[in-house]
Amino acid sequence: MAVAEVKSNRTASKEARRQQLIQATIKCISKRGIGGTTMSEVASEAGLSQGIVNLHFKSKDNLLNETLRWVAEEYKSQFEKTLEKSGPGPEDKLLALMELDLRPSVCDRHKLAVWFAFWGEAKAVPTYQRMCDAYDREYDEVIGRLCEQIIKDGGYQAIDARTVTEALSSMTDGLWLSCLISPKSWDRQIARDAVHGYLRAVFPKHFE
Amino acid sequence: MAVAEVKSNRTASKEARRQQLIQATIKCISKRGIGGTTMSEVASEAGLSQGIVNLHFKSKDNLLNETLRWVAEEYKSQFEKTLEKSGPGPEDKLLALMELDLRPSVCDRHKLAVWFAFWGEAKAVPTYQRMCDAYDREYDEVIGRLCEQIIKDGGYQAIDARTVTEALSSMTDGLWLSCLISPKSWDRQIARDAVHGYLRAVFPKHFE
Amino acid sequence: MAVAEVKSNRTASKEARRQQLIQATIKCISKRGIGGTTMSEVASEAGLSQGIVNLHFKSKDNLLNETLRWVAEEYKSQFEKTLEKSGPGPEDKLLALMELDLRPSVCDRHKLAVWFAFWGEAKAVPTYQRMCDAYDREYDEVIGRLCEQIIKDGGYQAIDARTVTEALSSMTDGLWLSCLISPKSWDRQIARDAVHGYLRAVFPKHFE
Amino acid sequence: MAVAEVKSNRTASKEARRQQLIQATIKCISKRGIGGTTMSEVASEAGLSQGIVNLHFKSKDNLLNETLRWVAEEYKSQFEKTLEKSGPGPEDKLLALMELDLRPSVCDRHKLAVWFAFWGEAKAVPTYQRMCDAYDREYDEVIGRLCEQIIKDGGYQAIDARTVTEALSSMTDGLWLSCLISPKSWDRQIARDAVHGYLRAVFPKHFE
DNA sequence: AATGAATGAGCTTTCATTCAT
DNA sequence: TATGAATGAAAGCTCATTCAT
Numbered sequence: 115m116a117v118a119e120v121k122s123n124r125t126a127s128k129e130a131r132r133q134q135l136i137q138a139t140i141k142c143i144s145k146r147g148i149g150g151t152t153m154s155e156v157a158s159e160a161g162l163s164q165g166i167v168n169l170h171f172k173s174k175d176n177l178l179n180e181t182l183r184w185v186a187e188e189y190k191s192q193f194e195k196t197l198e199k200s201g202p203g204p205e206d207k208l209l210a211l212m213e214l215d216l217r218p219s220v221c222d223r224h225k226l227a228v229w230f231a232f233w234g235e236a237k238a239v240p241t242y243q244r245m246c247d248a249y250d251r252e253y254d255e256v257i258g259r260l261c262e263q264i265i266k267d268g269g270y271q272a273i274d275a276r277t278v279t280e281a282l283s284s285m286t287d288g289l290w291l292s293c294l295i296s297p298k299s300w301d302r303q304i305a306r307d308a309v310h311g312y313l314r315a316v317f318p319k320h321f322e
Numbered sequence: 323m324a325v326a327e328v329k330s331n332r333t334a335s336k337e338a339r340r341q342q343l344i345q346a347t348i349k350c351i352s353k354r355g356i357g358g359t360t361m362s363e364v365a366s367e368a369g370l371s372q373g374i375v376n377l378h379f380k381s382k383d384n385l386l387n388e389t390l391r392w393v394a395e396e397y398k399s400q401f402e403k404t405l406e407k408s409g410p411g412p413e414d415k416l417l418a419l420m421e422l423d424l425r426p427s428v429c430d431r432h433k434l435a436v437w438f439a440f441w442g443e444a445k446a447v448p449t450y451q452r453m454c455d456a457y458d459r460e461y462d463e464v465i466g467r468l469c470e471q472i473i474k475d476g477g478y479q480a481i482d483a484r485t486v487t488e489a490l491s492s493m494t495d496g497l498w499l500s501c502l503i504s505p506k507s508w509d510r511q512i513a514r515d516a517v518h519g520y521l522r523a524v525f526p527k528h529f530e
Numbered sequence: 531m532a533v534a535e536v537k538s539n540r541t542a543s544k545e546a547r548r549q550q551l552i553q554a555t556i557k558c559i560s561k562r563g564i565g566g567t568t569m570s571e572v573a574s575e576a577g578l579s580q581g582i583v584n585l586h587f588k589s590k591d592n593l594l595n596e597t598l599r600w601v602a603e604e605y606k607s608q609f610e611k612t613l614e615k616s617g618p619g620p621e622d623k624l625l626a627l628m629e630l631d632l633r634p635s636v637c638d639r640h641k642l643a644v645w646f647a648f649w650g651e652a653k654a655v656p657t658y659q660r661m662c663d664a665y666d667r668e669y670d671e672v673i674g675r676l677c678e679q680i681i682k683d684g685g686y687q688a689i690d691a692r693t694v695t696e697a698l699s700s701m702t703d704g705l706w707l708s709c710l711i712s713p714k715s716w717d718r719q720i721a722r723d724a725v726h727g728y729l730r731a732v733f734p735k736h737f738e
Numbered sequence: 739m740a741v742a743e744v745k746s747n748r749t750a751s752k753e754a755r756r757q758q759l760i761q762a763t764i765k766c767i768s769k770r771g772i773g774g775t776t777m778s779e780v781a782s783e784a785g786l787s788q789g790i791v792n793l794h795f796k797s798k799d800n801l802l803n804e805t806l807r808w809v810a811e812e813y814k815s816q817f818e819k820t821l822e823k824s825g826p827g828p829e830d831k832l833l834a835l836m837e838l839d840l841r842p843s844v845c846d847r848h849k850l851a852v853w854f855a856f857w858g859e860a861k862a863v864p865t866y867q868r869m870c871d872a873y874d875r876e877y878d879e880v881i882g883r884l885c886e887q888i889i890k891d892g893g894y895q896a897i898d899a900r901t902v903t904e905a906l907s908s909m910t911d912g913l914w915l916s917c918l919i920s921p922k923s924w925d926r927q928i929a930r931d932a933v934h935g936y937l938r939a940v941f942p943k944h945f946e
Numbered sequence: 947a948a949t950g951a952a953t954g955a956g957c958t959t960t961c962a963t964t965c966a967t
Numbered sequence: 968t969a970t971g972a973a974t975g976a977a978a979g980c981t982c983a984t985t986c987a988t
Contacts, residue, residue, distance in 0.1 A: 128968090131968090144445060145445075145446065146446045147443045147446030147447065148357060148442070149355075149356060149357030149443070152960085152961060152962080153961075153962060153963085154961075154962090162969080162970090163971060165963085165964080165970060165971065166968090166970080167962090168962075168963060168964080169968075169969070170968095173962080223445060224445075226445075227444075230438070230444070230445070231442045231445075233438050233441075233502065233503065234355065234356070234438045234439045234442015235439070236435075236438070237352060237432075237435035237439075237502060238352075238353065238354045238355030238358055239355065243502075243503060246503045247503050247504045247506075250500075251504070251507070274512075274515065276512060277519055278516075278519070280497070280513065280516045281493060281516035281517075281519060281520060283496065283500075284492070284496025284497045284499070284500060284513075284516065285492050285496055286492075286496065287495065287496035287499045287500075288491065288495035288496035288499075289492045289496075291441060291495045291496075292491075292492060292495075294441065294445060295444055295451060295458060296455045296458055304484060304485055305488065307485040308485050308488045309489075311485055311486070311489060311524065312524075315523030316520075316523050334951085336951085339951085339952095360977085360978065360979085361979060362977095362978085362979090370952075370953090371953045371954060372954060372955090373953065373980080373981080373982085374953080375979095375980095376979075376980055377952075377953095380980095381979080381980080382978095382979065542972085544972085560861060561861075562862045563773075563858065563859045563862030564773060565771075565772060565773030566862055568956085569959085570956095570957080578973075578974090579974045579975060580976090581959080581961085581973075581974065581975065584958075584959055584960075586972095589958080590957095590958065590959090639861060643860075643861035643862070646854070646857050646858045647862075648858070649857075650772070650854045650855045650856070650857060650858015650859060651773070651855070652851075652854070652918060652919055653847060653848075653918065654771030654851070659918075659919060663919050663920045666919060666920055689935075690931065692928060693928055693931040694932075694935070696916065696929065696932045697909060697933075697936060699912065699916075700911075700916060700929075700932065701905060701908050703916075704907065704908025704909055704912035704913075704915075705904070707912075710857065710861060710867075711857065711860055711867060711870045711871050712871045712875070714871075720900060721904065723898065724901050724902075724905035724908065725905075727897075727901055727902070727940065728936055728940075731936070731939030732939050752947085755947090776981085776982060776983080777982070777983060777984085778982075778983090786948080786949090788951085789949060789950065789984085789985080789986085790948070792983075793947075793949095794947095797983080797984080798982095948988100949986105949988080950986100950988100951985105951986090951987095952985080953983100953984080955981105955982095955983095956980105956981090956982095956983105957979100957980085957982100958979090958980085958981100959977100959980100960976105960979100961978100963976105964972105964975105965971100965972090965973085965974095966970100966972095966973100967970080967971100967972105
């Protein structure tokens with residue numbers, strides 16, 4: 115019963131309630147998958163009553179859309195914070211962003227399960243697909259720009275920024291899948307080595 | 323309505339019927355996701371009557387398990403065929419396997435949707451997770467051995483086979499995700515470049 | 531359609547709803563038997579909607595168990611009331627209890643149909659058997675004690691209380707079967723004569 | 739698998755097949771109750787194929803009717819044989835008939851379960867009720883005649899034959915119920931004592 | 947006459963949604 | 968706003984029955 119992270123069940127503001135329910139939804143999706151997540155369970159996970167979810171989110175579809183948006187926004191904000199806080203060079207920023215994806219708070223089975231749950235429905239639910247696509251595009255744009263700068267900086271002639279971007283973002287997504295599916299054999303250091311290895315190989319002057 | 327390519331609705335071997343139903347299930351999962359796939363739809367997709375799926379698969383759970391197994395086995399058999407048919411060197415084989423993952427018949431949104439559907443439920447349905455894990459392990463073992471040979475061949479001292487394996491298998495999985503989520507901007511050539519670029523970078527003597 | 535005697539369909543205490551549904555179940559069993567009783571029919575007999583029975587009883591099995599318990603408890607409470615209200619002597623009490631079983635409110639085809647429905651499934655459904663057995667034992671214990679007292683009172687030397695108890699309780703059960711199966715020829719007076727005849731024959735000093 | 743009590747599965751005569759299936763039905767009813775008895779289970783209990791029951795009995799209703807008839811006829815034939823073989827006096831015959839009902843081959847939980855299964859549905863299925871009623875009437879007629887003779891013989895003035903008949907047949911039915919519901923505490927000797935006790939009490943000159 | 951795969955009606959159950967309080 | 972009982976559509980599953988062989 116994750117009751118009362120919020121001051122009182124009765125006085126929580128509209129927005130706080132929504133947050134509370136989205137958190138509960140995330141927990142449920144992680145535990146039972148999207149198909150197995152019911153409105154009742156979300157409510158009871160939030161320590162609230164049955165009808166509450168429809169009250170605040172109108173419908174289950176809407177709840178799930180908002181949950182996906184929340185998850186994506188949360189990632190985005192960590193992404194932006196990382197971008198700000200990291201060193202000044204594009205190679206510092208790129209490395210920091212790659213590290214972000216492997217940080218325990220991000221690369222954690224419970225969180226990944228939610229991403230994969232939405233990806234798993236993306237073909238069947240165009241809303242999910244479009245939303246994931248849009249966020250991906252933003253991500254790739256940033257990574258792409260960093261790569262371009264590094265390429266220019268280093269004079270890496272034969273290298274195409276878009277290709278490297280695709281390689282890097284694919285690699286981190288794929289490492290997430292390993293973490294989700296093979297938690298026993300998953301090893302964060304190997305994952306980092308894989309990414310670092312790639313960076314070192316394509317941008318030797320920057321990541322040696 | 324994909325009405326029976328099988329002689330008559332009243333005649334067909336038990337095994338043929340199972341295959342027919344698994345194919346229908348795959349189509350349904352691709353179209354509607356796992357949660358949205360109903361026994362009735364599978365049956366009507368197969369051009370058969372309502373009760374047929376329970377008759378042949380006992381339960382929906384069982385149907386889904388068998389479908390996952392089928393999809394995994396199909397991939398595995400293509401994998402093995404590729405291994406046989408490709409050139410003799412480990413670098414030939416490795417490249418051929420990477421190409422397999424990007425071949426249109428494999429890297430196709432409809433097929434990928436099925437993989438991601440199961441991965442999306444893997445945390446919630448331990449059976450899926452275990453099965454995916456087991457097949458992944460087999461895959462990684464083969465890739466790992468090829469990498470080891472290449473490393474020995476080329477005297478790549480600083481390189482760890484397991485890390486490269488993880489990088490490669492993650493990259494292809496991640497490329498699949500791009501294909502699924504961003505079909506519009508997905509470009510097979512870029513995907514191939516990403517993989518080739520990585521191979522060239524880590525094993526320069528073999529993939530130049 | 532026995533539409534709700536309860537204020538509104540949206541208001542009624544949980545317990546009242548359960549009672550209402552158990553009554554509906556009893557009617558259905560009496561009309562259609564246990565096998566023929568469907569959740570929908572129970573709901574519509576209660577003037578409520580389809581899902582209501584599962585809402586309050588979780589499952590059909592549970593509903594039937596609770597119904598049997600209710601029927602048994604109802605009988606038990608009449609039994610105890612009869613025991614209290616009847617004259618002070620054990621022979622008064624015994625006679626009153628026998629009369630209870632033949633009273634129109636008890637010995638009525640619709641009610642008996644329910645008992646026989648459960649007895650008819652008792653071998654197949656151990657829960658029913660155990661429950662019926664337990665209530666029977668309680669019944670026999672009371673009857674047995676009364677017989678013992680009468681035997682002691684009257685100095686009936688050759689008579690065994692347990693045998694008389696078995697004879698009496700069997701006779702009333704058997705008379706119930708006659709009432710159920712041969713309603714046309716069933717005659718309450720003959721049934722009473724049968725019981726009285728037996729009592730008079732075994733305990734002549736008390737029932738002459 | 740109760741296969742092949744019949745010469746061959748392929749050559750059994752129509753009538754033998756019906757018998758075989760009725761026996762299987764009886765076993766199923768005893769094990770699973772009428773509601774739980776399925777056509778498939780009957781067939782497989784008989785060691786035959788799925789569609790066989792409809793082939794020989796047209797419908798499940800018909801199968802159950804025929805099964806009830808068979809059970810009733812079997813009892814009737816034992817009843818008549820007992821009537822023939824017993825001593826010449828009406829009191830001999832009456833006693834023999836009462837003993838028949840308590841004989842292990844008759845008063846056996848598995849057999850009784852079938853009787854009670856049909857009685858349990860009798861209110862809901864008029865066919866069962868009518869059939870049971872008809873056989874009961876025949877039974878009561880014979881018992882009634884024997885009682886009349888005994889009454890005339892013994893000059894039992896105050897005694898009504900019909901009442902005694904009702905008492906006796908009810909008592910045996912009720913004893914059956916005890917045997918079904920309380921098999922642990924059921925005691926054949928007590929049951930016999932109950933019946934004998936009654937006979938001795940009403941017809942002292944004959945059963946002392 | 948026998949088989950057993952196929953059918954489809956009908957059942958139990960679940961659950962998003964509604965609504966009186 | 969919040970509650971939680973009620974609703975009813977839709978799902979999975981069972982099984983009597985049919986039918987091609």
